[in-house]
Amino acid sequence: MNPTPRFEFASATRIIFGAGALREISAIARSFGMCALVVTGRSIDRAQLLLDMLESAGLLPSVFPIEGEPAIDSIVRGVRCAKEKRCDLVIGFGGGSAVDAGKAIAALMTNDGDVLDYLEVIGRGRTLINPPAPFIAIPTTAGTGAEVTRNAVLASPEHRVKVSLRSPLMLPRVALVDPELTYNLPPAITASTGLDALTQLIEPYVSCRANPLTDAICTEGIRRAARSLRHAFDNGADKAAREDMALASLFGGLALANAGLGAVHGFAASIGGMFPAPHGAVCAALLPHVMQANLIALHERDPRAEAVRRYVEVARLLTGSERAGAAEGIAWIGHLCAHLQIQPLRRHGIAAGDFSALIGKAANASSMKANPIQLTSQEMHEILERAF
Numbered sequence: 001m002n003p004t005p006r007f008e009f010a011s012a013t014r015i016i017f018g019a020g021a022l023r024e025i026s027a028i029a030r031s032f033g034m035c036a037l038v039v040t041g042r043s044i045d046r047a048q049l050l051l052d053m054l055e056s057a058g059l060l061p062s063v064f065p066i067e068g069e070p071a072i073d074s075i076v077r078g079v080r081c082a083k084e085k086r087c088d089l090v091i092g093f094g095g096g097s098a099v100d101a102g103k104a105i106a107a108l109m110t111n112d113g114d115v116l117d118y119l120e121v122i123g124r125g126r127t128l129i130n131p132p133a134p135f136i137a138i139p140t141t142a143g144t145g146a147e148v149t150r151n152a153v154l155a156s157p158e159h160r161v162k163v164s165l166r167s168p169l170m171l172p173r174v175a176l177v178d179p180e181l182t183y184n185l186p187p188a189i190t191a192s193t194g195l196d197a198l199t200q201l202i203e204p205y206v207s208c209r210a211n212p213l214t215d216a217i218c219t220e221g222i223r224r225a226a227r228s229l230r231h232a233f234d235n236g237a238d239k240a241a242r243e244d245m246a247l248a249s250l251f252g253g254l255a256l257a258n259a260g261l262g263a264v265h266g267f268a269a270s271i272g273g274m275f276p277a278p279h280g281a282v283c284a285a286l287l288p289h290v291m292q293a294n295l296i297a298l299h300e301r302d303p304r305a306e307a308v309r310r311y312v313e314v315a316r317l318l319t320g321s322e323r324a325g326a327a328e329g330i331a332w333i334g335h336l337c338a339h340l341q342i343q344p345l346r347r348h349g350i351a352a353g354d355f356s357a358l359i360g361k362a363a364n365a366s367s368m369k370a371n372p373i374q375l376t377s378q379e380m381h382e383i384l385e386r387a388f
């Protein structure tokens with residue numbers, strides 16, 4: 001066994017998990033102030049229960065809905081709105097987009113200048129100086145784990161890329177995870193977000209930045225997602241399955257924020273910038289093919305790598321069989337994707353002619369650096385062809 005390398009682990013200041021935990025929101029919000037900007041997804045109706053709770057406790061919520069995945073200009077408008085209303089805190093309530101948008105708005109309420117000043121890749125990558133306004137993250141899907149990550153993924157339609165605003169200061173003050181909020185998710189969203197969660201547990205587990213703490217989180221998360229994603233899809237009212245998936249999503253966020261991701265997310269970043277495809281659906285379409293390509297590349301160029309053993313462990317966790325080999329794990333994921341009616345990439349508007357551009361952008365994506373082996377452009381091309 002190799003000695004454990006130095007590692008660090010950071011997360012939201014406080015994580016509250018439990019069915020019905022939303023009922024604690026007023027007391028938590030009040031500890032930060034009375035005026036809250038509530039960042040939600042498109043349908044404000046879903047946030048009505050939250051707004052009623054805040055109002056009946058005497059708080060003053062202002063709703064700021066985000067259309068789809070957050071673009072830079074909607075963050076600018078959100079910051080302006082929060083400043084005009086003199087908000088003391090921000091609550092992100094929704095899927096990964098609403099949570100990330102809230103995170104970015106809270107960060108830019110207290111740091112002057114243009115959003116681009118602080119963005120990676122397309123901007124000047126300046127570091128945030130001031131702590132963000134207090135931010136509470138409440139996920140209503142079970143997938144992204146954005147409630148415990150330190151970055152907000154923002155779209156720049158003009159550059160056709162998605163980039164991150166990132167700072168350790170952006171870790172939420174409170175992550176409130178209530179599985180009850182996911183009971184009404186439609187099956188298609190359960191499928192794509194759930195497979196995103198599973199990807200965010202497998203990629204950090206085989207990542208070159210994995211550490212013993214993220215390993216423990218990943219193995220437990222993979223076990224729960226493996227036993228429950230199918231049930232949550234087949235029967236959304238299955239409370240035990242919903243609870244498992246809410247935990248799997250939270251664990252995926254904890255793992256990715258501290259151990260990085262891999263090629264699935266490298267591709268998802270480049271595809272998400274060029275096509276309006278939902279992140280989870282793209283990850284789901286890629287996952288088995290990236291696992292396959294990584295394993296072949298590892299066997300060819302680095303057969304003694306720790307990641308080879310880890311893919312076997314993933315297969316055992318997924319199938320529940322101590323005798324499973326890595327190939328059975330990949331087959332298991334393929335069957336799950338078929339059951340969950342995951343669509344291939346071409347259904348999201350991608351054409352074969354886009355492959356070169358996608359590969360070029362994916363090779364530069366930050367997630368690609370944590371992949372257990374560096375893939376050649378030929379291998380990346382094969383992944384897209386198989387997922388196509």
Ligand SMILES: [Zn+2]
Binds near residue numbers: 144265279
């Ligand atoms: Zn993801």
